Amino acid sequence: MNTESLALDFKSATLYAIRVVLHSADPEHLEAALAKRMADAGSFFENEPVVIDASRVEEKIDWTALVAALRGHNLPPIGVVAEGANLEAARAAGLTPVELSTPAARPAPVVDTALPNDVATPVPSVPAAAVETAAAPTEAAAETEPAAGKADADPLPAREASGATSAPSPTPAAPHSSSALVITKPLRSGQRVYARHTDLVVIGMVSQGAEVIADGNVHVYGPLRGKAMAGARGDTSARIFTTHLDAELLAVAGVYRVVEDKLDRTLHNQPALVRLDGDTLRIEALKP
Numbered sequence: 001m002n003t004e005s006l007a008l009d010f011k012s013a014t015l016y017a018i019r020v021v022l023h024s025a026d027p028e029h030l031e032a033a034l035a036k037r038m039a040d041a042g043s044f045f046e047n048e049p050v051v052i053d054a055s056r057v058e059e060k061i062d063w064t065a066l067v068a069a070l071r072g073h074n075l076p077p078i079g080v081v082a083e084g085a086n087l088e089a090a091r092a093a094g095l096t097p098v099e100l101s102t103p104a105a106r107p108a109p110v111v112d113t114a115l116p117n118d119v120a121t122p123v124p125s126v127p128a129a130a131v132e133t134a135a136a137p138t139e140a141a142a143e144t145e146p147a148a149g150k151a152d153a154d155p156l157p158a159r160e161a162s163g164a165t166s167a168p169s170p171t172p173a174a175p176h177s178s179s180a181l182v183i184t185k186p187l188r189s190g191q192r193v194y195a196r197h198t199d200l201v202v203i204g205m206v207s208q209g210a211e212v213i214a215d216g217n218v219h220v221y222g223p224l225r226g227k228a229m230a231g232a233r234g235d236t237s238a239r240i241f242t243t244h245l246d247a248e249l250l251a252v253a254g255v256y257r258v259v260e261d262k263l264d265r266t267l268h269n270q271p272a273l274v275r276l277d278g279d280t281l282r283i284e285a286l287k288p
Contacts, residue, residue, distance in 0.1 A: 017049040017078060019100060020070070025059035031069045038073045040249070040258050050075045051098055054082040054090070061086050063093035180216075187212065187226070194232070208248060217241065223269075229256070231276070240274040241286070250283070252276040 024030060050070055054061055067077050079098035080090040087097060181195035183202045189209030193200060200214035203221045210226035212218055217239050218230045224242040231238030231253035238252055246269055250257050253276050262268045263283065271286035 017051050018075065019051050019053050020075075021053045022057045022061070025057050025061045027062045027065045027069075030066060034069055034073060040256070046074045048075060049078045051079045051081065051100065052077055052090070052095065053100070054080065054086050057082075057086065058084075061089065063090050063095065067093060067095070180219075181214070186222070189226075214238070220244075227251075228274075230274070236276050238276075241272075243271045244269055245272040245283070250274045250281060252281060255279055255281055257281050 022030065024033075052066065052070075061082075070077050077095060080087070080095040081098060081100060082090050091097070180199040180201045181193070183193055183200070184204065186204040187193065187202065187206050187210040189207050191207075192211040192213065193202070195214040195216065197215050199216035199219065200212055201219045201221070202212055205222045206212050206220055206224050206226045206228070208225045211229070212220065212224075212226065213229045213232050215231065215233045215235060215238075218228050218241070220228065220240075220242040222242075223244040223246055224240075225246045225248070227249040228240050228242075228247055229249075229251040230240045234253050236253045240250060240252065245263065245267055247259055249259065252274060255276055266285050267283055273284050273286055275282050275284070
């Protein structure tokens with residue numbers, strides 16, 4: 001019998017990563033797009049591993065500059081999807097070719113660097129490195145420290161959310177914990193709360209500059225003036241509910257909208273819900 005301790009072992013793991021889809025090989029164009037996307041979503045992107053998808057680009061890519069730009073925004077590249085000469089150049093730059101698969105219930109998130117101003121851009125799941133707290137019920141994680149890496153650049157407009165419309169039933173979601181993470185105090189600017197594998201309920205105000213994130217639904221019983229993201233791990237059936245909508249950014253399962261101008265008066269400062277309809281966010285009034 002071998003009693004020697006193993007120096008290493010292999011364990012299965014599931015890794016969430018951002019797929020950065022390139023539509024241009026121009027380094028300045030790409031860096032400008034990346035800066036705007038990061039400014040839009042703030043800490044939602046931080047420290048997420050990145051797979052660079054260059055399958056749509058035939059021009060020669062400056063991989064050194066692109067990798068440096070991603071790392072400069074705390075997005076570590078872990079692989080590449082490319083063809084021909086770009087694939088060989090990516091290998092030479094130290095990137096590993098990978099194959100991407102997209103499960104139906106949890107589509108892979110995308111950061112689209114095409115740059116058109118009218119595109120609703122999916123954002124990634126929240127990093128698993130969010131600070132876990134012993135006080136949180138179930139497997140939820142809560143972080144209320146100031147979020148790092150904020151940018152003050154002008155946000156990039158996303159596709160306009162429409163009013164109430166009919167839509168097909170949402171894709172069935174993976175089960176979440178039956179217990180929600182409940183926060184019973186207002187959240188001030190710079191604070192972030194992340195509910196892992198469950199819903200998040202905030203009883204109080206979410207101030208401008210604060211972030212509320214959940215793998216399930218987000219409920220805010222008070223003014224929602226910061227950023228809210230539901231379905232952070234890809235749950236397309238997740239929703240955001242609030243009694244007082246005045247948000248900076250809204251996102252469901254990676255599709256987000258930056259709210260630059262006041263919403264319609266039937267929605268602004270009113271009870272509302274936010275849901276995903278295909279790749280478009282729907283913001284609807286909650287009527288008594």
